[in-house]
Amino acid sequence: xxxxxxxxxxxxxxxxxxxxxxxxxxxxxxxxxxxxxxxxxxxxxxxxxxxxxxxxxxxxxxxxxxxxxxxxxxxxxxxxxxxxxxxxxxxxxxxxxxxxxxxxxxxxxxxxxxxxxxxxxxxxxxxxxxxxxxxxxxxxxxxxxxxxxxxxxxxxxxxxxxxxxxxxxxxxxxxxxxxxxxxxxxxxx
Amino acid sequence: xxxxxxxxxxxxxxxxxxxxxxxxxxxxxxxxxxxxxxxxxxxxxxxxxxxxxxxxxxxxxxxxxxxxxxxxxxxxxxxxxxxxxxxxxxxxxxxxxxxxxxxxxxxxxxxxxxxxxxxxxxxxxxxxxxxxxxxxxxxxxxxxxxxxxxxxxxxxxxxxxxx
Numbered sequence: 384x385x386x387x388x389x390x391x392x393x394x395x396x397x398x399x400x401x402x403x404x405x406x407x408x409x410x411x412x413x414x415x416x417x418x419x420x421x422x423x424x425x426x427x428x429x430x431x432x433x434x435x436x437x438x439x440x441x442x443x444x445x446x447x448x449x450x451x452x453x454x455x456x457x458x459x460x461x462x463x464x465x466x467x468x469x470x471x472x473x474x475x476x477x478x479x480x481x482x483x484x485x486x487x488x489x490x491x492x493x494x495x496x497x498x499x500x501x502x503x504x505x506x507x508x509x510x511x512x513x514x515x516x517x518x519x520x521x522x523x524x525x526x527x528x529x530x531x532x533x534x535x536x537x538x539x540x541x542x543x544x545x546x547x548x549x550x551x552x553x554x555x556x557x558x559x560x561x562x563x564x565x566x567x568x569x570x571x572x
Numbered sequence: 573x574x575x576x577x578x579x580x581x582x583x584x585x586x587x588x589x590x591x592x593x594x595x596x597x598x599x600x601x602x603x604x605x606x607x608x609x610x611x612x613x614x615x616x617x618x619x620x621x622x623x624x625x626x627x628x629x630x631x632x633x634x635x636x637x638x639x640x641x642x643x644x645x646x647x648x649x650x651x652x653x654x655x656x657x658x659x660x661x662x663x664x665x666x667x668x669x670x671x672x673x674x675x676x677x678x679x680x681x682x683x684x685x686x687x688x689x690x691x692x693x694x695x696x697x698x699x700x701x702x703x704x705x706x707x708x709x710x711x712x713x714x715x716x717x718x719x720x721x722x723x724x725x726x727x728x729x730x731x732x733x734x735x
Contacts, residue, residue, distance in 0.1 A: 404713065406700045407599060520682060528667065528689040535693065536700075546662060554666040558673055566680050 394420055398498040407496050407534035409492055409540050418456045421494035426462040427483025429495045431504035432523040436568050439517040457567050469559065473552055479541035483484075489541060496533030500526035519568075524561065531557050582664045588598045588632055588654045593661030593694070596668040597627030603608045603671055603729050615734050622734075630691060630720065631657055634698055639714050642707045652705040660698025660716075664690040684731065688724040697718035 397416055400408045435495075436458075437451030446454075470493035473479075474486055500523075507522025534556055539549045601623025638653035639646050646652070667690030674680040698718040699713035 404714075441628070454645055520680065521685075522667045524680075524682075526684045528670075531666060531692045532696065533691065535666070535697070546659060550662060550665050553663075554669045557666055560671065561674065561678065567689070 402499040405536040421491040423495035425466045425497035428501035429458040429462025436519040439519045472502035477542040492537045499529040588658035596664040597623045604685045654701035658699045659701045661694045662696045663697045692720040
């Protein structure tokens with residue numbers, strides 16, 4: 384584990400840096416970020432993403448307002464408990480504890496990676512509300528895809544730079560997230 | 573005997589493998605025409621040609637950028653750029669697999685966001701791999717990212733005018 388003393392960087396800047404240079408953030412800045420803050424970022428990201436899914440379905444006349452609220456709440460659950468569970472699974476499978484990475488560090492790093500999803504989801508929501516566009520796939524799914532880069536770096540770090548393992552686990556995480564979103568969207572709709 | 577199978581340093585022993593990266597580009601070339609109303613053979617051929625050209629450009633421009641930006645390292649380790657690109661481009665695989673899954677399992681035909689995220693992530697990862705091998709400066713991540721953004725934009729524009 385990198386023990387270099389991190390500089391006093393504001394948390395919001397760390398979240399933005401996670402999109403631009405995740406490798407550096409994971410190595411040097413994550414010890415300063417508490418896991419509840421990171422989980423709040425991923426929670427908000429998926430809440431906005433799922434809200435857009437609900438709004439798309441509402442525009443199609445497939446669901447009512449109450450279902451949109453239900454889908455949004457599912458997004459909050461997905462972005463908090465779901466992402467934390469995913470982080471726990473990867474942490475356990477990569478045997479990260481042996482390399483000095485705590486469970487809190489894993490959850491925090493994994494969850495903060497979804498800051499890219501947050502930016503895409505927020506932009507998508509603005510377009511959805513202002514222009515009435517269907518934005519769940521165009522913005523939401525794209526946001527999840529861009530979050531796979533920090534996920535990849537986190538898994539590489541936790542697994543001791545094992546390339547094949549990182550590729551397999553990143554694919555698994557992406558598949559779980561995308562299939563989970565599709566299934567929940569259908570279930571709620 | 574190679575005892576660190578699957579680790580970043582392992583590729584250097586048997587030489588650099590670039591074929592997985594080219595395979596990913598070829599798969600994207602086959603998948604992209606599914607976003608068209610009709611899946612035609614001529615569209616697939618054009619899409620494949622574009623994908624292979626983008627792939628060749630991506631790999632060779634990255635090697636060129638790393639070599640020209642790290643002249644000292646190149647003198648001591650001539651193959652570092654190729655190794656970094658070979659390892660970095662492997663990270664196109666998750667996006668390629670997810671694109672196949674999205675199309676086959678979820679019925680989504682928007683493949684380009686997967687291709688765009690794949691090329692950008694792989695290029696940036698190639699940059700960090702180059703830095704791990706001794707390349708100095710954030711330019712090794714920023715320039716590949718810029719190259720990837722330009723290439724994926726060109727790729728997107730070309731696929732939009734496919735016959």
